[in-house]
Amino acid sequence: MAQRYVRSVGAYLPLLRLDRKAASGAFGWSGLAMPRSGRRSVAAWDEDALTMAVEAGRTALAGHHADSVVFASTSAPFRERLQANLLCEALGLPRDVSVSDVAGSRRCGVSALRQALLNGGGDALVAAGERRATMPGSAFQLTWGDGAAAALIGDDGCARLLGSACINVDFVDVYVSDERPLPYASEERFVREEAIALAFVPAIEAACANAGVSAAEIALAVVHEPVGGVYKGLAAVAGLKAPNLCDDITAAAGDLGAAHALFGLALALERGKPGDRILVAGFGSGCDALVLEMTAPCDGSASAETSLREGAALTNITRFLSLAGSLDLDWGPRSELDQKTAASVLARHGRDMHGFIGGRDARGNVQFPKTLIPVSPLADGPEPLADVRLADLEASIVSVTADRLNFTPDPPFHFGLVQFDNGARVSMEFRDIEGATPQVGDRVRMRFRVKSIDRKRGFRTYFWKAAPLERPKLEEG
Amino acid sequence: MASGIRDRVVIAGMGCTEFGERWDKGPEALMVEAFEEALADAGIGRGDIEAAWLGVALDDMNVGNSALPLATALRLRNIPVTRVENMCATGTEALRAATYAVAAGACDVALALGVEKLKDTGYGGLPLRTKGLANDLWMPYGSxxxxxxxxxxxxxxxxxxxxxxxxxxxxxxxxxxxxxxxxxxxxxxxxxxxxxxxxxxxxxxxxxxxxxCCGVSDGAACAIVTTPDIARGLGKDALVSVxxxxxxxxxxxxxxxxxxxxxxxxxxxxxxxxxxxxxxxxxxxxxxxxxxxxxxxxxxxxxxxxxxxxxxxxxxxxxxxxxxxxxxxxxxxxxxxxxxxxxxxxxxxxxxxxxxxxxxxxxxxxxxxxxxxxxxxxxxxxxxxxxxxxxxxxxxxxx
Structure with missing residues (x-):
């Protein structure tokens, strides 16, 4: 079988970052032990594991193609509704791509990466996203973060697989169940010692042996620790000398679950140089370990550094708790709008919505959505429109406001008209606005987001929203 | 080129309720209040109304749909009654329909009545509505x-x-x-x-x-329209024409x-x-x-x-x-x-x-x-x- 490579990667974090010291201070009265250093990335109300995986997947797929797509998450919004399908539609991939959702433990992202590297079968995209609900007061609420990462695997690229191994152990450091929908943790000291002994060291040693690489030759480590101190312990046992890049992610954004090690891989490929050996170890009910050799600069890897560096500080603890789903506010009667989605309507229009596909008429004008009779004043009857994807294009703001009347879970509600350079004009919601309302003429880019959540029936729909081209730089924290 | 309706129809009488938070009045009372004022102004009886248009833009849940709320509230004499809706132009749409009917010679005396009972929604501003099942997939829910x-x-x-x-x-x-x-x-x-x-x-x-921003209110208003000749026959010398x-x-x-x-x-x-x-x-x-x-x-x-x-x-x-x-x-x-x-x-x-x-x-x-x-x-x-x-x-x- 041909040598398999990482072709490209993508990393994504939501805009908001909660300062852990401020947050733990708000809970100080309780005496509960909470982390006090670094920041936690916080998903917007309309971001979930899928939307963030789409954003990471877009970066990884830019200029590439995928023959198969895996969506990995322990916090996927649906149990029955294949999210890899939605991922494909949002990425503009055809209907005949092989797809699957994987879950079961946060190791699933790295397990899927390993499978894609071990198996042939064309270009394989693994996109992992995580937005995990946690109990207020738990350490998880501040140590975990929301985010996503993706890797495209193929027969050439920027890092080749040298070897790998896996160890499967029913080791319960944390669990989530039907009866306990929020995570429950085992004692930290037990986890630290036994995870090293039962999972990490055996898997890493086996992977290094399989790769023919000694632990000391590893230049960059991407080891997903279940608790702090694991890497330090296992490195001493296994003889690893490399820094663990996951520490930087944990400090700046938090533990990203299924996306954590993939994010670390992207970071390693950004910081590394050709010839570097990279260890990637995913943990959860065992350990998957991979040893890669970087062969070239990697498409998309810059997204890991920039997403860690850019964002907006979230200082309001009640806003955080509301966004995290830990505080159920009474939003009043305006929040009672019934948002039932008709499955038949979704079947007719969903693909164009998820892919943000408009149509080009015979005169070249593009519009969204497609209609039988084009919107152009020059059209004089029904005509076929050619598909045009708008998701990856920039646009300009024609009109905008910050609406403080209508219900949104995170006011104000910014919306207005945007104008694409190809002629398409669309009424859109603006997102990732912290502070001043955007101005007429400002340029925007498209982001895949939750459009509506039908809380009565537990359903959600997805569409694209416009966001500023650039994010602010985070102050050193 | 059509000649239009200029001066072919006049207003025989009008009525309008007090607008506001009419907690003590339902849509029926509002319609009757406006209509009785218009009837008295026109100097005709309810039996003289030959066709009617009801304008209700938003308040299906209270006024009810169809033309029946008007026909029933005013006890109209089994004449043609139609409900119209065109967002905030609804009241004018009712008047347009009644005026066109008289201008066309389809009837001699027609009623246009608009009503809305919005203060029973339980909050200020317009009632929330979907934009249609397909539009809801992408259109923002702006106010x-x-x-x-x-x-x-x-x-x-x-x-x-x-x-x-x-x-x-x-x-x-x-x-x-x-x-x-x-x-x-x-x-x-x-x-x-x-x-x-x-x-x-x-x-x-x-x-x-x-x-x-304007608020929203409860209220009703109506116009009885007819031909200039019939209006003069009612003894009116000052006539307001459409x-x-x-x-x-x-x-x-x-x-x-x-x-x-x-x-x-x-x-x-x-x-x-x-x-x-x-x-x-x-x-x-x-x-x-x-x-x-x-x-x-x-x-x-x-x-x-x-x-x-x-x-x-x-x-x-x-x-x-x-x-x-x-x-x-x-x-x-x-x-x-x-x-x-x-x-x-x-x-x-x-x-x-x-x-x-x-x-x-x-x-x-x-x-x-x-x-x-x-x-x-x-x-x-x-x-x-x-x-x-x-x-x-x-x-x-x-x-």
């Missing part, structure tokens, strides 16, 4: 102030008007309507409000503050095609152009003596002055601040307080505007009465600037 507020940014960007000047002009629009509403015993809001209060009110949708009723509806050009700059309302311009032609108005600024326009938001009234040709493009800000549209200005606007202060029971609003023009033309406006006005204009704007229906009507004495 009405949110959609109209967008005129402001586009207007300042286009005309280079300072945001502060626009804000002051918008505040003047509301200040003037509060001054006028204080003189109207049927108005929802009857208190003058200072410019300072208006300018410092909390934001609803940037840059619209609380006083830049000079024009025109409507324009968006086809997606503003919201989906890349030409509109977002700073004006195309449908108002289209409807006004046709209405002026139908009414034989060649110089609106000289001939139109008063207007009742759709001041759902202060910025809407501001751009409407330009869309109706009563201000030059980019100059409404300054004409407003100069008092051109005040009660004692050259072309008074909202002498009755407008949507802002008379109130906005959506289905009734177009007919309420006609009621004020009718009263002014007949010299019945009491404290609000202006000197002799030959022509009065009403204007409705439904939906959002980017996707609207707009109605422009012109009324005058039948000489």
């Amino acid at each position: 009405a102030p949110g959609t109209f507020a967008q005129l402001a940014g586009a207007y300042t960007a286009k005309h280079g008007v300072e945001a502060g000047d626009l804000k002051r002009a918008m505040a003047h629009v509301s200040w003037k309507s509060h001054q006028n509403g204080a003189l109207n015993p049927k108005a929802h809001l009857r208190k003058p409000v200072s410019m300072e209060t208006i300018l410092n009110a909390p934001l609803i949708a940037d840059p619209l503050g609380l006083f830049d 000079k024009a009723i025109q409507l324009s509806a968006s086809n997606g050009w503003e919201s989906q095609y890349g030409e509109w700059d977002g700073s004006y309302v195309r449908n108002t311009r289209e409807a006004a152009r046709r209405a002026y032609a139908e009414a034989g108005v060649s110089d609106p600024r000289a001939e139109i003596g008063m207007t009742e326009v759709h001041d759902c938001f202060s910025v809407t009234e501001l751009v409407t002055m330009e869309d109706l040709g009563l201000s030059d493009e980019g100059r409404a800000v300054f004409d407003i601040l100069d008092g051109r549209f005040d009660r004692d200005g050259a072309i008074p606007c909202q002498i009755d307080g407008g949507l802002k202060c008379f109130g906005h029971p959506v289905g009734a609003s177009g007919l309420r505007m006609a009621y004020e023009v009718y009263g002014q033309l007949l010299g019945r406006a009491g404290e609000r009465q202006r000197d002799r006005i030959n022509l009065g204009l009403t204007h409705n704007l439904g939906g959002a600037p980017a996707n609207s229906v707009s109605a422009v009507s012109i009324f005058g004495r039948l000489e």
Whole structure:
């Protein structure tokens, strides 16, 4: 079988970052032990594991193609509704791509990466996203973060697989169940010692042996620790000398679950140089370990550094708790709008919505959505429109406001008209606005987001929203 | 080319309830109250009504759907009754249908009645509604102030008007309507409000503050229309004639095609152009003596002055601040307080505007009465600037 490579990667974090010291201070009265250093990335109300995986997947797929797509998450919004399908539609991939959702433990992202590297079968995209609900007061609420990462695997690229191994152990450091929908943790000291002994060291040693690489030759480590101190312990046992890049992610954004090690891989490929050996170890009910050799600069890897560096500080603890789903506010009667989605309507229009596909008429004008009779004043009857994807294009703001009347879970509600350079004009919601309302003429880019959540029936729909081209730089924290 | 309806139909009588928070009245009581006033004004009996149109824009849950709420409340004599709905142009649509029926000779006496009972929704502002199952998949759920507020940014960007000047002009629009509403015993809001209060009110949708937005109300208004000959037969010597009723509806050009700059309302311009032609108005600024326009938001009234040709493009800000549209200005606007202060029971609003023009033309406006006005204009704007229906009507004495 041909040598398999990482072709490209993508990393994504939501805009908001909660300062852990401020947050733990708000809970100080309780005496509960909470982390006090670094920041936690916080998903917007309309971001979930899928939307963030789409954003990471877009970066990884830019200029590439995928023959198969895996969506990995322990916090996927649906149990029955294949999210890899939605991922494909949002990425503009055809209907005949092989797809699957994987879950079961946060190791699933790295397990899927390993499978894609071990198996042939064309270009394989693994996109992992995580937005995990946690109990207020738990350490998880501040140590975990929301985010996503993706890797495209193929027969050439920027890092080749040298070897790998896996160890499967029913080791319960944390669990989530039907009866306990929020995570429950085992004692930290037990986890630290036994995870090293039962999972990490055996898997890493086996992977290094399989790769023919000694632990000391590893230049960059991407080891997903279940608790702090694991890497330090296992490195001493296994003889690893490399820094663990996951520490930087944990400090700046938090533990990203299924996306954590993939994010670390992207970071390693950004910081590394050709010839570097990279260890990637995913943990959860065992350990998957991979040893890669970087062969070239990697498409998309810059997204890991920039997403860690850019964002907006979230200082309001009640806003955080509301966004995290830990505080159920009474939003009043305006929040009672019934948002039932008709499955038949979704079947007719969903693909164009998820892919943000408009149509080009015979005169070249593009519009969204497609209609039988084009919107152009020059059209004089029904005509076929050619598909045009708008998701990856920039646009300009024609009109905008910050609406403080209508219900949104995170006011104000910014919306207005945007104008694409190809002629398409669309009424859109603006997102990732912290502070001043955007101005007429400002340029925007498209982001895949939750459009509506039908809380009565537990359903959600997805569409694209416009966001500023650039994010602010985070102050050193 | 059609000759239009100018002077073929006159108003035999009108009625309008007090608008506001009518907690003690249901839609039936509101309809009866407006209708009994109109019947008495017309000097006819309910059996003389040969056809009727009911305008209800939003309140299916309370008024009920179909024409039956009107037919039943008024105990009409099994005549044809139809419900119409076209957002905020609903009341004018009812009047348009009744007027067309008489002009066509399909009947001699027709009723147009608009009603809305919005204060039972349990919150301020318009009721929340979906935009249609397919549109809900992508259209933002913006509020009405949110959609109209967008005129402001586009207007300042286009005309280079300072945001502060626009804000002051918008505040003047509301200040003037509060001054006028204080003189109207049927108005929802009857208190003058200072410019300072208006300018410092909390934001609803940037840059619209609380006083830049009209509320919604309970209320009903109606018109009985007939032919000039029949009206004269009823002993009426001063007759108010329908000079024009025109409507324009968006086809997606503003919201989906890349030409509109977002700073004006195309449908108002289209409807006004046709209405002026139908009414034989060649110089609106000289001939139109008063207007009742759709001041759902202060910025809407501001751009409407330009869309109706009563201000030059980019100059409404300054004409407003100069008092051109005040009660004692050259072309008074909202002498009755407008949507802002008379109130906005959506289905009734177009007919309420006609009621004020009718009263002014007949010299019945009491404290609000202006000197002799030959022509009065009403204007409705439904939906959002980017996707609207707009109605422009012109009324005058039948000489």
